Amino acid sequence: AALELFRSKLQEGLIPSHIFNDAEIFELEKDRIFTKAWMFLGHESEIPNPGDYVVRYIVDDSFIVIRDENGGVQVLFNSCSHRGMQICNVEMGNTSHFRCPYHGWTYKNNGNLVGVPYGKELYGDGLHRDQWGLKSAAKYDTYHGMIFACLDPDAVSLDEYLGGFKWYLDIYLKKSEQGLEVVGAPQRWVVDADWKLGADNFIGDGYHTGVSHRSTIEIGVLPGPNADFHKDGVQVYADPGGAGFIYSPPQSFNGYPPNIVESLKRNLKPEQVELLIGNENYHFFPSHAGMFPNLSLLNAPAIIEQGGRPVPYLTMRTWNPIGPGKIEIWSWFLVEKDAPDWFKEASYRGYVLTFGSSGTLEQDDTENWRSISKVAKGSMARNHLLNYQMGMTSGIQPLTDWPGPGTAYPKAYLEANSRSFYGKYLEYMERA
Numbered sequence: 001a002a003l004e005l006f007r008s009k010l011q012e013g014l015i016p017s018h019i020f021n022d023a024e025i026f027e028l029e030k031d032r033i034f035t036k037a038w039m040f041l042g043h044e045s046e047i048p049n050p051g052d053y054v055v056r057y058i059v060d061d062s063f064i065v066i067r068d069e070n071g072g073v074q075v076l077f078n079s080c081s082h083r084g085m086q087i088c089n090v091e092m093g094n095t096s097h098f099r100c101p102y103h104g105w106t107y108k109n110n111g112n113l114v115g116v117p118y119g120k121e122l123y124g125d126g127l128h129r130d131q132w133g134l135k136s137a138a139k140y141d142t143y144h145g146m147i148f149a150c151l152d153p154d155a156v157s158l159d160e161y162l163g164g165f166k167w168y169l170d171i172y173l174k175k176s177e178q179g180l181e182v183v184g185a186p187q188r189w190v191v192d193a194d195w196k197l198g199a200d201n202f203i204g205d206g207y208h209t210g211v212s213h214r215s216t217i218e219i220g221v222l223p224g225p226n227a228d229f230h231k232d233g234v235q236v237y238a239d240p241g242g243a244g245f246i247y248s249p250p251q252s253f254n255g256y257p258p259n260i261v262e263s264l265k266r267n268l269k270p271e272q273v274e275l276l277i278g279n280e281n282y283h284f285f286p287s288h289a290g291m292f293p294n295l296s297l298l299n300a301p302a303i304i305e306q307g308g309r310p311v312p313y314l315t316m317r318t319w320n321p322i323g324p325g326k327i328e329i330w331s332w333f334l335v336e337k338d339a340p341d342w343f344k345e346a347s348y349r350g351y352v353l354t355f356g357s358s359g360t361l362e363q364d365d366t367e368n369w370r371s372i373s374k375v376a377k378g379s380m381a382r383n384h385l386l387n388y389q390m391g392m393t394s395g396i397q398p399l400t401d402w403p404g405p406g407t408a409y410p411k412a413y414l415e416a417n418s419r420s421f422y423g424k425y426l427e428y429m430e431r432a
């Protein structure tokens with residue numbers, strides 16, 4: 001019934017508030033979204049050598065993401081085939097084998113079962129080891145270093161899932177031939193907020209910039225002459241993968257070091273380069289992006305020294321649901337491998353200042369989402385329809401000369417992407 005109300009109201013640009021903190025909705029989301037969609041787990045640079053692994057999560061399921069001896073990436077279910085014990089109890093490391101702490105079944109780092117204590121004596125020839133290796137995620141794949149997994153064996157391929165989003169993703173991923181590296185481990189922290197609020201905010205909510213982040217503009221961390229400046233960018237939605245949300249830059253692309261500016265001109269399509277560097281028609285910094293359901297990317301500039309030039313930084317993050325109205329945020333900082341050290345350091349400082357657990361803008365954002373999720377738990381929220389109508393009555397028309405796939409509107413303050421996001425959300429939720 002809740003979903004029916006949602007469907008009928010979404011046409012009018014209305015969203016029921018309780019979906020941001022509702023135990024029943026959350027159970028459905030686990031079943032219909034997080035076991036069906038492609039999920040981001042990490043980046044290949046986190047596990048460069050054979051045997052390197054990190055442990056990652058899809059809601060309640062734990063996976064060992066490991067580089068095997070042949071150089072491939074595997075996504076192994078972190079649960080022993082004997083009694084289900086979690087076999088890996090640290091978050092990262094390097095190993096040739098995993099030995100279960102309970103009875104000692106031992107698996108090679110590609111998941112094959114290779115050791116069973118007293119195996120012959122206790123099972124005779126009846127235990128076929130090749131049938132009792134670690135399970136894998138139903139599907140997993142990588143895209144330019146990004147590692148994804150999907151728990152649905154019938155899901156479309158990652159390539160198909162990403163669809164038009166790839167054109168935008170490439171701008172983040174392919175600025176240099178050597179690609180990106182994650183610096184440090186991802187930062188993680190728990191927030192009493194719903195996962196959809198983060199996902200929606202990153203692709204569809206430029207509107208809060210001038211109010212929630214006004215202080216960061218006033219003290220000069222977030223570049224721009226004033227808060228109004230962030231209003232007029234471009235908002236794009238490219239199906240099926242997700243959306244880009246793009247705004248005008250203060251100083252275009254000046255912040256990247258010369259070797260990266262050179263390599264991005266080689267690696268990207270001329271239209272993508274123009275988008276980044278700007279010409280007389282376009283002058284945008286592709287900043288925010290998101291892929292359904294809960295991955296967001298941000299490539300934005302920060303001013304790390306008073307009066308200094310903006311330095312761009314790149315973060316990927318997942319709004320990892322751990323309960324109704326509760327997430328663990330995972331935030332990765334990435335930088336081009338071949339960027340000079342001064343840039344890596346400056347870019348990291350820009351990230352820490354703005355996003356990541358201690359970042360000023362991050363604090364502004366999560367405070368809002370906590371408040372929304374808290375209110376959403378109450379009984380008033382059951383019939384509280386929220387206004388997502390921005391752009392429906394303004395007569396705004398899509399751009400006809402936008403170089404990338406999808407639908408682009410000449411406005412950053414717009415709720416078209418949010419409505420598309422919840423349209424996709426409903427598509428998944430309504431599939432039995």
Ligand code: FES
Pocket residue numbers: 080081082083084085100101102103104105
């Ligand atoms: Fe792992 Fe028994 S549960 S060996």
Ligand code: FE
Pocket residue numbers: 208212213361364365
């Ligand atoms: Fe924000």
